[in-house]
Amino acid sequence: xxxxxxxxxxxxxxxxxxxxxxxxxxxxxxxxxxxxxxxxxxxxxxxxxxxxxxxxxxxxxxxxxxxxxxxxxxxxxxxxxxxxxxxxxxxxxxxxxxxxxxxxxxxxxxxxxxxxxxxxxxxxxxxxxxxxxxxxxxxxxxxxxxxxxxxxxxxxxxxxxxxxxxxxxxxxxxxxxxxxxxxxxxxxxxxxxxxxxxxxxxxxxxxxxxxxxxxxxxxxxxxxxxxxxxxxxxxxxxxxxxxxxxxxxxxxxxxxxxxxxxxxxxxxxxxxxxxxxxxxxxxxxxxxxxxxxxxxxxxxxxxxxxxxxxxxxxxxxxxxxxxxx
Numbered sequence: 001x002x003x004x005x006x007x008x009x010x011x012x013x014x015x016x017x018x019x020x021x022x023x024x025x026x027x028x029x030x031x032x033x034x035x036x037x038x039x040x041x042x043x044x045x046x047x048x049x050x051x052x053x054x055x056x057x058x059x060x061x062x063x064x065x066x067x068x069x070x071x072x073x074x075x076x077x078x079x080x081x082x083x084x085x086x087x088x089x090x091x092x093x094x095x096x097x098x099x100x101x102x103x104x105x106x107x108x109x110x111x112x113x114x115x116x117x118x119x120x121x122x123x124x125x126x127x128x129x130x131x132x133x134x135x136x137x138x139x140x141x142x143x144x145x146x147x148x149x150x151x152x153x154x155x156x157x158x159x160x161x162x163x164x165x166x167x168x169x170x171x172x173x174x175x176x177x178x179x180x181x182x183x184x185x186x187x188x189x190x191x192x193x194x195x196x197x198x199x200x201x202x203x204x205x206x207x208x209x210x211x212x213x214x215x216x217x218x219x220x221x222x223x224x225x226x227x228x229x230x231x232x233x234x235x236x237x238x239x240x241x242x243x244x245x246x247x248x249x250x251x252x253x254x255x256x257x258x259x260x261x262x263x264x265x266x267x268x269x270x271x272x273x274x275x276x277x278x279x280x281x282x283x284x285x286x287x288x289x290x291x292x293x294x295x296x297x298x299x300x301x302x303x304x305x306x307x308x309x310x311x312x313x314x315x316x317x318x319x320x321x322x323x324x325x
Contacts, residue, residue, distance in 0.1 A: 001042065001043070001044045002042065002043050002044065002080045002081075002136045003043070003044040003045075003046065003078060003079050003080050003081075004039075004043055004044070004045050004046075004079070004080060004081040004082070004083060004132050004135045004136050005045075005046045005047070005048070005073045005076075005079045005081075005082050005083070006030055006034065006045060006046070006047040006048075006082075006083045006084075006085065006128070006132070007030070007047075007048055007049075007050050007066070007069055007070060007073065007082065007083070007084045007085070008029065008030025008033075008047065008048065008049040008050060008051075008052070008085045009049075009050050009051040009052070009053065009055070009066055009084060009085060009086050009087075009094075010026035010051050010052040010053040010054060010055070010085075010086075010087060011026060011053075011054065011055050011085060011086050011087030011088065011091075011112045011113070012024065012054075012087060012088065012112055012113045012114060012115065012116055012117075012124070013033055013085050013086075013087075013111070013112045013113035013117065013124035013127070013128070014026045014027065014028040014029070014030065014032075014033060014052065014085065014117060014124075015027060015028070015054070015116045015117060016028065016116055016117055016118045017116055017118055017119075024116045025054070026052045026053055026054060026087075027052075027117075028117050029049050030047045030048070030049050030085055031047050032117070033085065033117065033124055033125065033128055034047060034128065036117075036124075036125040037124075037125035037126070037128040037129045037132075038125070038129055039128075039129055039132045039133075040129065040132060040133050040136070040182070043132060043133075043136045045132060048069075050065065050066065050069050051065070051066070053087070054087050054089070055086055055087025055088065055089045055090040055091060055094070056087065056089040056090065058087075058090055058094070059204070060203055060204050060205075060206065060305060061203075061204035063093060063094050063097050063302070064097075064198070064199060064201075064203050064204060066084065066086070066094050066097075066098070067094070067097045067098045067101055067198060068198055070082055070084055070098050070102070070108045070145075071098065071101055071102055071103070071104070071108075071198060073106075074102055074104045074106035074108055075104050075106070079106065080106065080135070080136060080138075081106060081107050081108075081109065081132075081134070081135025081136050081137075081140070082106060082107070082108045082109070082135060083108075083109045083110075083111060083128070083131045083132055083135050084098075084108060084109070084110045084111075085110075085111060085112055085124075085128065086110050086111070086112050087112055088112050088113075088114065088149075088161055088169055088170075089161065090298075091110050091112060091147060091159075091161070091170075092147075092156075092159050092160050092161060092170075092296075092298060092299060093298055093299065093301075093302050094110065095108075095110040095145045095146070095147055095156035095159065096145070096156050096157060096159075096299045096302055096303075097302050097306070098110075098144075098145040098156065099144045099145035099155075099156040099157055099192070099195075100195060100196055100302075100303065100306060100324065101195055101196055101197065101198045101199075101306075102144055102145060102195055103195040103197075105141040105142045106141070107134065107135050107137075107140040107141060107142075107143050107144070107145075107146065108135075108144070108145045108146070109131040109134050109135045109145075109146050109147075109148050109153075110131075110145065110146065110147045110148070110156070111127045111128055111130070111131040111147070111148045111149060112124070112127065112149070113127060114165060114166070114167055114169060123150065123167055127148060127149055127150065129182070130148050130151065130153075130179050130182070130184070131148040133182065133184055134146065134148050134153055134177075134184060137184060137186070139186050140176075140186070142189075143155070143176060143189060143190060143192075144156065144157075144190065144192050144195075146176055147159050147170055147173065149168055149169065149170055150167045150168035151168075151178055151179040151180075152168060152170075152175070152177075152178050152179075153175075153176040153177045153178065153179075153184070154170060154172070154173035154174065154175055154176060155173040155174035155176055155190035156173060157173060157174070157190065157192070157295075157299070158172040158173040158174070158294055158295070158296070158299070159171075159172050159173030160172045160173075160268065160296050160298070160299075162268060171268065171269070172268070172269060172296070173190075174188050174190040174191075175187060175188060176188055176189070176190065193323055193324050196306065196324070199305075199306050199309045199310070200309065200310075202309045202310070203305060203306060203309040206231060206232075206305045206308050206309040207228075207229050207230045207231060207232075208230060208231065208232040208233065208234060208301045208304045208305045208308065209225040209228070209230040209232075209233050209234070210233070210234045210236055210297050210298070210301055211225060211233055211234070211235050211236065212236045212266055212297075213235065213236065213237045213238050213242070213243035213244065213247065213266070214238070214266075215244070216244075217243075217244065218246075219243070219244070219245075219246035219247040219249070219250040220246075220250070222235070222247070222250040222251065222253075222254055222261070223250060223253065223254070226254055226257065226259050230259065231259060231260065231308050232259065232260040232261070232262065232301075232304045232305070232308050233254065233259060233260070233261050233262070234261075234262045234264050234292070234297050234300045234301050234304060235247070235251070235261060235262065235263050235264065235284070235289065236264050236265065236266040236297040237263055237264065237265055237266065237272070237281065237284065238265070238266060238267075239265065239267060239276075240265065240267075240270065240271070240272060240273040240275050240276075240281055241263045241264070241265050241272035241273065241274075241280075241281040241284065241285075241291070241292075242276050242279065242280040242281055242284070243279055243280075243284060244279055245279055246279075247279055247284060248279055248283040248284055248286070248287045249287070251284055251287040251288060251289050252287040252288055254288075255287065255288030255289075255314065256288075258314065260290065260304060260308060260314055260317050260318075261287075261288060261289040261290065262289065262290050262291075262292050262300050262301075262304055262321065263281065263284050263285060263289040263290065263291055263292060264292035264295060264296060264297040264300045265292070265296075265297075266297065268296075269294075270294070271291075271293055271294050272291045272292050272293060274286075274291075288314075290317070290318045290321050290322065291322070291325075292325055293322070293325040294325070295325045300325070303321060303324055303325065304317075304321065307320055307321060307324075
């Protein structure tokens with residue numbers, strides 16, 4: 001019999017509304033959600049609770065712990081698929097980290113909910129039922145980490161929360177397939193680079209900050225990040241990767257002092273390109289920034305932290321980042 005193992009980490013899917021004006025908090029065990037989800041027949045579903053947190057509270061140490069649990073279960077020859085229930089706020093970070101380090105063919109499917117477990121129209125049970133079906137589907141072997149939400153399955157790389165409240169909050173990432181009722185229609189197989197090893201404990205304390213460019217923003221923020229202990233900075237530029245006066249000089253200053261700088265974009269979709277001068281992407285890349293390609297600032301930060309946690313030279317960092325972005 002096909003076996004799918006579910007790892008619970010909290011999030012809205014496990015949350016219940018607080019009384020006396022309090023906010024919703026993670027309270028249910030993952031087995032409680034499974035009891036309401038009616039998983040597909042013919043699948044042996046096992047479960048464990050790893051964390052019980054809103055994902056906005058997670059640290060890099062928590063992300064590494066989630067990735068380690070997911071990859072360990074994925075490597076178990078008795079497990080055919082893994083599902084991780086997780087808050088939507090930072091699901092894109094955790095799912096991407098797992099995709100970077102999952103060196104098995106076992107699919108790891110992330111899911112959650114937009115409405116709490118005690119909401120009259122909670123979406124968690126259906127999302128979990130669909131995720132178990134995807135994790136058990138032999139066609140999904142080798143696809144890495146995915147996000148399954150509101151009947152749509154997307155590759156972890158490039159996925160991003162794009163709406164605060166919609167039933168389908170995620171955009172980006174390769175569209176792997178969609179559900180019609182409870183029937184899954186597979187439509188694409190995302191390309192994946194060779195995975196990296198799971199980072200060690202040094203990852204937990206690897207500080208990579210994000211600095212956002214906007215009209216009137218101060219390039220000194222890059223140097224402030226360095227002064228506060230950042231070993232890497234992601235610059236979320238405007239458009240195809242641009243910033244205002246002084247940014248190219250600040251990037252060159254950081255790189256000269258051994259701080260890795262990644263140039264991403266605050267735009268929801270599209271690549272970073274060296275198109276504009278006078279502080280634009282041409283100048284920022286020439287100053288030593290590494291292009292994030294299509295990666296958004298938040299997934300760029302995770303990749304940078306994975307790489308920088310092992311202390312590479314900036315040349316090796318740029319080469320490996322470019323391979324994995």
